[in-house]
Amino acid sequence: MRFGSWQFRASYHTGDAQVSPISELSGLAQSLSLSGFSSSADSLGTDTTGDFYQMGLSYDTSTHFVLAEAAHIHTSAKFFPSISSYYLTYGYYFKDMTVLLTYAKREDKLSKAVNEIPLGINGDLDALAAGYQGAYAARSEDDLTSWTLGLRWDLYRNTALKAEVKTISSDKSNTTSFQSETGKVFDKELNILMMGVEWVF
Numbered sequence: 001m002r003f004g005s006w007q008f009r010a011s012y013h014t015g016d017a018q019v020s021p022i023s024e025l026s027g028l029a030q031s032l033s034l035s036g037f038s039s040s041a042d043s044l045g046t047d048t049t050g051d052f053y054q055m056g057l058s059y060d061t062s063t064h065f066v067l068a069e070a071a072h073i074h075t076s077a078k079f080f081p082s083i084s085s086y087y088l089t090y091g092y093y094f095k096d097m098t099v100l101l102t103y104a105k106r107e108d109k110l111s112k113a114v115n116e117i118p119l120g121i122n123g124d125l126d127a128l129a130a131g132y133q134g135a136y137a138a139r140s141e142d143d144l145t146s147w148t149l150g151l152r153w154d155l156y157r158n159t160a161l162k163a164e165v166k167t168i169s170s171d172k173s174n175t176t177s178f179q180s181e182t183g184k185v186f187d188k189e190l191n192i193l194m195m196g197v198e199w200v201f
Contacts, residue, residue, distance in 0.1 A: 016049050024135070028132060052073050054071045063093055089102040097151065098154075100149070110139055112136075144168060145171075148164060164193070
């Protein structure tokens with residue numbers, strides 16, 4: 001949908017997904033089901049229905065432009081996180097060059113574990129509860145913030161040089177986006193420099 005220099009878009013998608021079963025979860029789910037804790041067993045399922053929501057807005061003139069987009073992913077599988085993300089970009093045209101500044105954010109939301117296994121009755125139930133709660137506690141989630149400064153130089157009609165500096169940080173200690181060697185201390189911050197050539201033939 002376009003109104004002059006403004007453009008708006010929105011979309012919704014849904015579908016079924018079958019994730020390959022995780023052997024540890026499958027065994028734990030079977031033990032829970034055999035012990036009568038069906039809600040806990042179901043909460044470890046990996047087959048899911050996913051919903052994707054997206055909204056975007058752009059404003060473009062001969063001198064500058066603004067881009068904004070937000071998206072949300074929700075699944076019916078309790079074990080997987082819901083993901084929300086958005087970004088905002090401002091760009092300025094200067095002759096054959098374009099300067100861009102982008103702020104982006106991603107936040108995951110994890111569901112809580114089902115609390116139906118009684119504790120303190122016997123050691124087997126305590127061990128089963130510990131295994132179930134441990135599986136939920138071991139899940140990873142992202143809470144990422146990034147700033148990006150980019151430059152594009154249209155050198156020729158079919159050739160452009162591009163450079164980008166990005167800084168990414170996470171507020172979560174169990175993020176999936178950063179991996180560090182065992183025993184190494186990592187502050188969950190990352191700086192990236194990227195350069196490239198875009199050529200259309």
